[in-house]
Amino acid sequence: MKRFLLTTALAASLALPVHAATPAEGETLAENQTLDFWILDAVKTLDPHKNTDVDGAHVLRQLFEGLMNEDEAGAMVPGIAESYEMSDDGLTYTFKLRDTAKWSNGDPVTAEDFVYSWQRAVNPETASEYAWFMELMNIVNATQVVAGEVPPEELGVRAVDEHTLEVTLSTPTPYFIKTLSHGTTFPVHRATVEEFGDNWTQPGNFVSNGAYVLDSHDLGVKVTLSKNENYWNNAETVMTPLNFITINDQNVALTRYQAGELDWFDRVPAGQFPNLQEQYPDQAVAIPQACSYAYLFNMSDKGPEALKDLKVRQALAYAVDRDIITDKILQGGQKPAYFWTHWAIEGFEAPEIEMAGWTQPERIEKAKALLEEAGYGPDNPLSLTIQYNTSEDHKKLAVAVQQFWKAIGVNATLANYEWKVHTDRLQNQDFEVARYAWCGDYNEASTFLDYFRTDGYNNGKWSNADYDALLAEAKTAENTTELYKEAEQVLNADMPFVPVYHYSNAMMVNADLRGIPYDNVMYNWYAKDLYRVAE
Structure with a gap:
């Protein structure tokens, strides 16, 4: 077996965060750590196995954590998994999960949570539009489960013990590890899903395992999140609350950014970036x-x-x-x-x-x-x-x-x-x-x-x-x-x-905001890694 430590150092650093909201030398954290982020369209669902939208993915990435995350350059770094082993034939991956990971209600995050969730994602009864993603991961029997030919329990994933997850692939897949930061692979809390059915994503019912919890969701207006006190690395999370504000008109959104009502506005209206770059050289960025x-x-x-x-x-x-x-x-x-x-x-x-x-x-x-x-x-x-x-x-x-x-x-x-x-x-x-x-x-x-x-x-x-x-x-x-x-x-x-x-991505970013992954072509960002500095 080939063993991989998902950290920048060796075993001694396994219990430490790889990436966190850590100010650079000479920087001081601002007293205000609110983030107001613009989204174009209403978030249709907060179920990670049913979301298909980029805006929805931005929200879900804060609420849930999968086996892996991405750093500011897009490299894969630890999420719930702190290490993994790959078999010599490239068909079996064994993940060691953090024993400190908890759900927002205090329950431990276990390997069985991932087994249940991945089986749920491919189960035809879930009607996930992204069930095919598990097929692309080449997990054993994913195609047959999606087609309804075999039961979800035959998907190639099992809990070896409470904190050890084994995934079996049908063919060696060099990009497999890169898929593990995608929302379709996020775990969901089984008891909550089974108790509330389709209403499990409503505020008050919602249980998540990421750095943030759901406070409110006014469809087509705003989604508000706050720090998850039970998140394994909550002590290093700075930004709270997070407001995802829906504004269907990009010109209106730009006006509200300029008025100080938004901290981060991507997808600048067509034709306006050159002028904005001249007016706001420390805020206008294109990546x-x-x-x-x-x-x-x-x-x-x-x-x-x-x-x-x-x-x-x-x-x-x-x-x-x-x-x-x-x-x-x-x-x-x-x-x-x-x-x-x-x-x-x-x-x-x-x-x-x-x-x-x-x-x-x-x-x-x-x-x-x-x-x-x-x-x-x-x-x-x-x-x-x-x-x-x-x-x-x-x-x-x-x-x-x-x-x-x-x-x-x-x-x-x-x-x-x-x-x-x-x-x-x-x-x-x-x-x-x-x-x-x-x-x-x-x-x-x-x-x-x-x-x-x-x-x-x-x-x-x-x-x-x-x-x-x-x-x-x-x-x-x-x-x-x-x-x-x-x-x-x-x-x-x-x-x-x-x-x-x-x-x-032509964007406007408040000059006091730090930690945005400008070098990650996937544009996958984590508010737990962001912070605002004092002027």
Whole structure:
């Protein structure tokens, strides 16, 4: 067995926090340690096994703690697990859990809690939209459990004793450890879930094991958290309370930040970052973030017949002027996208995409010719509906795409929906073309590429056997670089979506706030590691 200590030192430091809110030399903690953080949309659920949203993940990361966390650079560091062993064949991981870890009600956090929770995540009765994540982790029998072919009790996870958890994989998975900071792997408190059913996430019922507890949740307005006095490292946690404030309009959110009502505001409105950088050089920051923005085509039986034609999909993809979107509209450090995986993902090598080398006039010319070949023109115009969720930025981009498509003879109608309705329609294939973004769940290219597997999340229901085979091969390959490039080429050749841009997170951060993980492309942050300094 290969043994790993999840600390920066050796065994002597196992009982110490790897990362905490520790002021640097010369810094003094401010008296006020409140954090007011902006979120765009209402948090639909505080059940970590049912959440699918980035904003929800920010909240859940404070309430729950899995086996692993991430540091400011994205490296995996101890969470509930203080060490682990991996078998020589790479199929068995044995985690030693902290014996000091407790739930917010004082109960100990045990290996059995993880067994119950992981079985719950894959149980079809839970109806988790992220059950497939356990399949990507390659846990033994995960696929069969998700499909309802075997009971959840046959998932490859067991409690050896109260503080020892054993996980068995079906194939060696180099990125397995990187998946363990994801919300789907978080434990939930069994007695609470069983007592309250769907109401277990309500304030007053809620029991969690992270650095914070739930005080209140006013849906679509604010979620408030405070320190969990039973958290194993509570003595090193500084910030409290945390307020996650929902503001659907980014311009309003910016105004409230400038008025001092928010401490941290990410996703600065399109076009405003350059001016903000001049006005607030100590507060305006732009960092790469592992998300890719796209327009999905509905290729299911419920989708429009026109989108079944590759020539139409290619024409629509060619016509989008990504340079205008990134350089003229967004202006926050985003990069034009011609492939799916974010360029900054660890170990990823970008494929060579032919259309990326064309000028925009060349793309427009080719797009018009393709539409004509597909049978569309002035006497038979193509009409489509572009769906997007409420946001001034999403609206600006949808209007731009509408104009790009108009230039090649396509009539696009815009349809705006609130986030929950938008995602429900996506999941039910009730759309034609839809704005979408995928943010990586772990720092490896498969987190992007697995989305488009036939049985992946894949809201557009595109299916390609060659693509599936490449990703299946990549699961056991020693070197995945070329396989991932080939997968990107298959995506590009079949064009089930329009890649638009790779994210940069342009944000405004109060000058007294410290500990934000600017070097973590996953943008996974923990309030327990943050603090405010006195001026």
